[in-house]
Amino acid sequence: MTQHKPIHVVDDDADIRSLLKSYLERNQFEVRTAADGESLLAELKAGAPAALVVLDVMLPGDDGFEVCRKLRTFSRVPVIMLTASSDEMDRIVGLEIGADDYLAKPFNPRELLARIRAILRRSDQAPEASPPAAGGRYQRFAGFELDAVQRQLFDRHGETVELSGAEYALLRLLLDHAGEVLSRDRIAEATRGRDNLPMDRFIDVQISRLRQRLGDDARSPQLIKTVRGQGYVLAAPVEQSDVPQR
The missing domain is CATH 3.40.50.2300 (Response regulator)
Known part of the structure; x- marks a missing residue:
């Protein structure tokens, strides 16, 4: 409400x-x-x-x-x-x-x-529609750990990586569909509640910003890759657990 x-x-x-x-x-x-x-x-x-x-x-x-x-x-x-x-x-x-x-x-x-x-x-x-996956509360990828209950991201040193609400929603979507190419329209619908408009760069900017948060080189990204004409994909494997690694 x-x-x-x-x-x-x-x-x-x-x-x-x-x-x-x-x-x-x-x-x-x-x-x-x-x-x-x-x-x-x-x-x-x-x-x-x-x-x-x-x-x-x-x-x-x-x-x-x-x-x-x-x-x-x-x-x-x-x-x-x-x-x-x-x-x-x-x-x-x-x-x-x-x-x-x-x-x-x-x-x-x-x-x-x-x-x-x-x-x-x-x-x-967010907590009900995107609950912790069946494998556990924590999602780990490329040295990072996301706590889906506290909605916090930690780096390999246990330091908090600050995320805006939109960035968190985008990361959760990519983690929940790791290895799957997600179109801009699908990302827009899931993170903004509406379609991606023609010439609207919102999704591209949010992807770029999330890459920066993750230290992913924009010129040659290894975590969030661009699939030309199709969208974006999280290329890193994701592990899930009920126990934090910190």
Whole structure:
């Protein structure tokens, strides 16, 4: 259920803040608004509840990119970035620094609502819809270990590898289908709750970012390989266990 979950809307345009607050509250969300990123960060650090953040790129002081970077140092709350409609680079940069989705301005509030619900639905259903596989809670591959209950990834030294919600969902999908080529559309449906749109680079950017997290050379990847014209495949063998190796 998404009812009454706290959504933070950060935009320096008072009209947009008012519009989104009214619209989302009519759809059973609790909405907090801020005109700048510093206010958002202060609230979240003080313990304000947050199910999701809607974050504009163009903000006074730190822009949305910098706010997202700072947010990712202490929180994995999902972020939808609002970007300039003509600037694809804004969208790519947002995804690379840890945003979960983006929406170009001007936008229809109904589309924003649909994307919010899709992200929250993934978060709500992750433990049930994607439970630890029959072989155990822990999935090991190439020196890494993923804890499917705590939703944490550890490297060969036992150090935590930070993952955004979208990155975690993508990794789980690849691990659960290791050795199987997954199309971009299938990845989009499983991780975003909707089809991959033509010219939409979201999946490619998320794959690139996950490769970086895993130290997989983008020029010659060994873990997540590209199958031209078909999609992506996790090439490493995956072992499962009920006992952690750390």
